[in-house]
Amino acid sequence: MASTYLTKSKSFIIHTLKSKLHYTTRTSHFTNSLFHHRLLHTLSPLPPVPKHANYYSIGKDYVARRSHATTSASSQINQLPVESPSSQILDFPGGKVKFTKNMIFTSNSTEERVNCYRVLDDNGQPFTDDIDLLKINKELALKMYTNMVTLEVMDTVFYESQRQGRISFYATTTGEEAINIASAAALDNNDFVFPQYREPGALLWRGFTLQEFANQLFGNKHEYGKGRQMPVHYGSRKHNYITVASTVATQIPHAVGAAYSLKMEKQDSCVITYFGDGGTSTGDFHAALNFAAVLEVPVIFFCRNNGWAISTPVNEQFRSDGVVVRGKAYGVPSIRIDGNDALAIYNAVCEARKLAINEQTPVLIEALTYRAGHHTTSDDSTRYRSVDEIERWKGDQNPVKRLKKWIESKGWWDNVAESEYRSNIRKQVAQAIQVAEQIEKPPVADMFNDVYDVPPRNLNEQEAFVRKTVKKHREDYPADVPL
Amino acid sequence: MWGILRQKVGDTGLSPQGLGNQMLRLRPATSAVRDYSAATKEMTVRDALNSALDEEMAADPNVYVMGEEVGEYQGAYKITKGLLDKFGPERVVDTPITEAGFAGIGVGSAYHGLRPVIEFMTFNFSMQAIDHVINSAAKSNYMSAGQINVPIVFRGPNGPAAGVGAQHSQCYGAWYGSVPGLKVLVPYSSEDARGLLKAAIRDPDPVVFLENELLYGESFPVSAEALDSSFTLPIGKAKIEREGKDVTITAFSKMVGYALKAAEILEKEGINAEVINLRSIRPLDRATINASVRKTNRLVTVEEGFPQHGIGAEICASVVEDSFGYLDAPVERIAGADVPTPYAANLERMAFPQIEDIVRAVKRACYRSV
Numbered sequence: 001m002a003s004t005y006l007t008k009s010k011s012f013i014i015h016t017l018k019s020k021l022h023y024t025t026r027t028s029h030f031t032n033s034l035f036h037h038r039l040l041h042t043l044s045p046l047p048p049v050p051k052h053a054n055y056y057s058i059g060k061d062y063v064a065r066r067s068h069a070t071t072s073a074s075s076q077i078n079q080l081p082v083e084s085p086s087s088q089i090l091d092f093p094g095g096k097v098k099f100t101k102n103m104i105f106t107s108n109s110t111e112e113r114v115n116c117y118r119v120l121d122d123n124g125q126p127f128t129d130d131i132d133l134l135k136i137n138k139e140l141a142l143k144m145y146t147n148m149v150t151l152e153v154m155d156t157v158f159y160e161s162q163r164q165g166r167i168s169f170y171a172t173t174t175g176e177e178a179i180n181i182a183s184a185a186a187l188d189n190n191d192f193v194f195p196q197y198r199e200p201g202a203l204l205w206r207g208f209t210l211q212e213f214a215n216q217l218f219g220n221k222h223e224y225g226k227g228r229q230m231p232v233h234y235g236s237r238k239h240n241y242i243t244v245a246s247t248v249a250t251q252i253p254h255a256v257g258a259a260y261s262l263k264m265e266k267q268d269s270c271v272i273t274y275f276g277d278g279g280t281s282t283g284d285f286h287a288a289l290n291f292a293a294v295l296e297v298p299v300i301f302f303c304r305n306n307g308w309a310i311s312t313p314v315n316e317q318f319r320s321d322g323v324v325v326r327g328k329a330y331g332v333p334s335i336r337i338d339g340n341d342a343l344a345i346y347n348a349v350c351e352a353r354k355l356a357i358n359e360q361t362p363v364l365i366e367a368l369t370y371r372a373g374h375h376t377t378s379d380d381s382t383r384y385r386s387v388d389e390i391e392r393w394k395g396d397q398n399p400v401k402r403l404k405k406w407i408e409s410k411g412w413w414d415n416v417a418e419s420e421y422r423s424n425i426r427k428q429v430a431q432a433i434q435v436a437e438q439i440e441k442p443p444v445a446d447m448f449n450d451v452y453d454v455p456p457r458n459l460n461e462q463e464a465f466v467r468k469t470v471k472k473h474r475e476d477y478p479a480d481v482p483l
Numbered sequence: 484m485w486g487i488l489r490q491k492v493g494d495t496g497l498s499p500q501g502l503g504n505q506m507l508r509l510r511p512a513t514s515a516v517r518d519y520s521a522a523t524k525e526m527t528v529r530d531a532l533n534s535a536l537d538e539e540m541a542a543d544p545n546v547y548v549m550g551e552e553v554g555e556y557q558g559a560y561k562i563t564k565g566l567l568d569k570f571g572p573e574r575v576v577d578t579p580i581t582e583a584g585f586a587g588i589g590v591g592s593a594y595h596g597l598r599p600v601i602e603f604m605t606f607n608f609s610m611q612a613i614d615h616v617i618n619s620a621a622k623s624n625y626m627s628a629g630q631i632n633v634p635i636v637f638r639g640p641n642g643p644a645a646g647v648g649a650q651h652s653q654c655y656g657a658w659y660g661s662v663p664g665l666k667v668l669v670p671y672s673s674e675d676a677r678g679l680l681k682a683a684i685r686d687p688d689p690v691v692f693l694e695n696e697l698l699y700g701e702s703f704p705v706s707a708e709a710l711d712s713s714f715t716l717p718i719g720k721a722k723i724e725r726e727g728k729d730v731t732i733t734a735f736s737k738m739v740g741y742a743l744k745a746a747e748i749l750e751k752e753g754i755n756a757e758v759i760n761l762r763s764i765r766p767l768d769r770a771t772i773n774a775s776v777r778k779t780n781r782l783v784t785v786e787e788g789f790p791q792h793g794i795g796a797e798i799c800a801s802v803v804e805d806s807f808g809y810l811d812a813p814v815e816r817i818a819g820a821d822v823p824t825p826y827a828a829n830l831e832r833m834a835f836p837q838i839e840d841i842v843r844a845v846k847r848a849c850y851r852s853v
Contacts, residue, residue, distance in 0.1 A: 192595065194591070224628060224630065225626070225627065225628045226628035226629075228625060228626050228627075228628055229626055233626070235627050235628075235630055235631070236630070237627075237630040237631070242594060242627075242631065243623070243626060243627035243630060243631060245618065245619070245623075245626065247614060247618050247619070250587060250614065250615065250618065250619050251591075252587075253583070253584055253585075253586075253587025253588045253590075253591060253615075254587055254588070254590055254591030254594060254619065255591055256587075256588050256591060257587065257588035257589055257590060257591025257592035257593070257594070257595070257597075257599075258591045258592060258594055258595040259591075260588065260591075260592050260597075261591075261592040261595035261596060261597045262595070264547075264573060264597065283581070283583050283584075284583060284584070284587055286581075286584075287579075287581040287583055287584025287585075287587065287588075288584065288587065288588070290579060290581070290584065291578070291579070291581075291584050291585070291588055294579065295576070446628075449629075450624050450625045450627075450628055450629045451624070451625050451663050451664050452624070452664065452666070452688045453624070453632060453686075453687040453688050456719065456766045457766070458766060458769075
């Protein structure tokens with residue numbers, strides 16, 4: 001084998017050297033390894049060895065840098081038969097690398113895609129015979145299900161209220177209710193959430209009320225954002241839910257930074273951050289995953305691969321096998337799961353959380369799902385995708401329906417409970433909208449504070465000037481803006 | 484001639500201007516006493532920054548430094564020298580080459596309560612991260628209605644060095660100075676560097692701290708007070724480096740040194756210039772600048788950055804808004820040439836203000852022939 005690989009001159013050199021340097025003193029480790037390395041690094045014939053060459057001087061610096069490898073290298077040369085260089089190894093920073101005589105370019109795609117973890121099948125029946133995997137009791141299951149229904153109803157009613165002109169904007173989570181609720185259910189309330197903008201379910205799970213949601217949508221004076229942001233940009237410090245920002249994927253490195261902070265404080269919690277398939281194309285995604293792996297921080301990267309980034313389908317977003325394979329590239333443990341299966345999500349996030357905290361490692365979860373609604377109220381997705389496709393996913397793949405089938409099969413739920421619950425929630429949401437609509441908007445003072453911790457003089461002057469102007473020219477300003 | 488006449492009128496002390504003169508003369512005097520009392524100790528700006536970082540990190544375990552080459556390499560410009568050995572790799576974090584990444588991570592950690600000091604190798608590279616500086620750091624407190632504050636400091640060399648070409652020489656004072664939610668500081672001397680960096684680290688708002696590479700090696704006298712570990716300078720207050728009554732020269736960073744030298748040259752020609760070291764671009768100390776212009780009636784602004792939409796433009800607008808009646812001559816604005824910085828030494832020299840440019844501008848403002 002080796003003879004095909006080595007030229008004749010090389011084998012001569014090695015044999016000569018081995019006889020001369022084979023069982024030599026420690027100082028010759030360097031020379032052994034020197035030649036070992038030269039062999040490994042070149043396929044072209046070596047120059048003939050000069051008789052009086054000082055082997056120390058040949059590539060001394062080279063050897064010095066590799067000195068950590070000398071002992072293993074020299075032992076290699078003693079033990080390995082020279083006939084099989086293909087099993088010789090390069091001890092490179094990051095780990096040992098085996099050599100091969102075959103020039104193979106890795107393919108741009110694998111024949112088989114990474115498998116997808118699921119617990120319930122399309123009919124809501126356990127996909128596995130191992131019923132221990134279903135570690136969910138009735139209380140938890142019903143809490144998850146009812147929250148998913150609440151989210152679904154809330155989305156429908158708020159969306160309609162935008163269509164009626166009562167709020168300016170809305171983004172639904174239709175099709176992703178399981179991701180929203182089940183992932184939050186697997187976390188602790190102390191775990192920080194860094195959302196994109198399609199995850200109000202995590203807030204809902206943690207106790208954010210329908211009224212609090214409605215207040216933000218109407219930008220009234222009771223909302224925690226003081227009317228500063230567009231609708232659906234929820235944020236609540238007390239629920240450990242970082243305020244939604246419109247910038248795509250900026251929350252991913254933020255999450256890593258927060259996780260670093262947790263690690264420094266040695267806290268028993270983790271950070272989760274959500275983003276879509278589109279967000280994984282950004283520079284921030286790359287930097288964040290890379291850093292998280294290098295810094296070894298407890299963060300869960302949850303990708304909602306819902307097939308569409310506004311009108312860009314995933315095959316125009318990336319050509320990799322989805323997002324899960326990218327984790328490997330960064331050295332991050334990853335899993336692909338069925339994003340419409342609440343139980344699979346719950347299990348996976350539970351496990352990811354344990355991994356993240358116990359081993360202080362980032363984890364990447366790719367949840368395959370479908371954005372059944374439009375991107376936002378500013379979008380009409382039928383313009384770039386077929387109605388059939390949308391209907392198909394709203395049918396059996398619908399996460400709410402699938403979980404419903406399971407809890408019904410367990411005897412925990414039925415259609416009566418269903419219609420009662422839905423009409424109840426519908427009433428509550430409508431009520432919340434009515435109340436939120438009537439509440440006053442934030443006062444002018446809220447326009448100028450929070451820019452800095454303490455308002456600087458120029459802002460105080462500007463505010464005073466605005467008040468004076470409004471008082472003097474009341475007719476130019478809307479009557480319902482409180483001062 | 485006209486300038487000298489005005490000078491004499493101002494000296495009577497009877498007009499409100501004269502009273503103002505008295506007041507102004509008192510203030511710089513006391514600060515002069517404070518700054519130069521035990522002035523035998525000298526310190527380079529580099530050591531000033533290093534000592535400030537060291538002390539703040541020792542005092543607050545939440546403060547940490549992150550950036551390229553800050554740890555093992557001891558800092559690209561050796562500002563963070565010794566910190567890795569003293570505080571360990573958890574608090575002095577070497578990063579991969581991704582400004583957007585580590586700026587974003589710094590902001591995220593600040594959301595959670597740490598106090599990061601993010602180093603950009605130069606602020607030219609901050610453009611890779613500018614979305615995080617502005618959209619994630621500057622605006623977060625406002626957008627979250629006070630729920631998320633970002634006590635972060637972004638620091639590094641700003642503006643031209645010597646022979647580093649177009650992509651390493653831009654001044655970002657005007658870019659960051661226009662963003663509400665940020666504070667932008669521009670130290671000149673070692674005392675400025677110490678006091679302002681400490682204040683920046685302790686500040687609950689995001690601060691952009693623009694240093695200057697060529698100043699790092701320059702030595703300045705420091706008072707005993709400045710050496711104390713509790714020393715900070717107020718953010719938003721300019722300093723009158725040199726008192727005068729004929730013309731106001733505003734400058735920041737390296738240009739303060741040039742303005743002072745120009746003032747010495749002008750003194751020999753009978754023009755008494757007041758030099759203001761801005762220290763802070765945002766908030767801009769409009770009060771000090773306007774009070775000075777009301778005293779001298781002439782203004783020359785100096786900066787190394789591009790002229791359009793620059794710091795000088797803002798100062799000029801401020802003075803026109805607040806003290807128009809006091810101006811005896813149009814405002815003279817000196818800035819860098821409106822070109823990407825050339826490399827060749829002769830061209831580079833022509834692309835940035837030199838001492839002679841300042842002298843000539845002052846003379847123009849005083850209606851002297853140049």
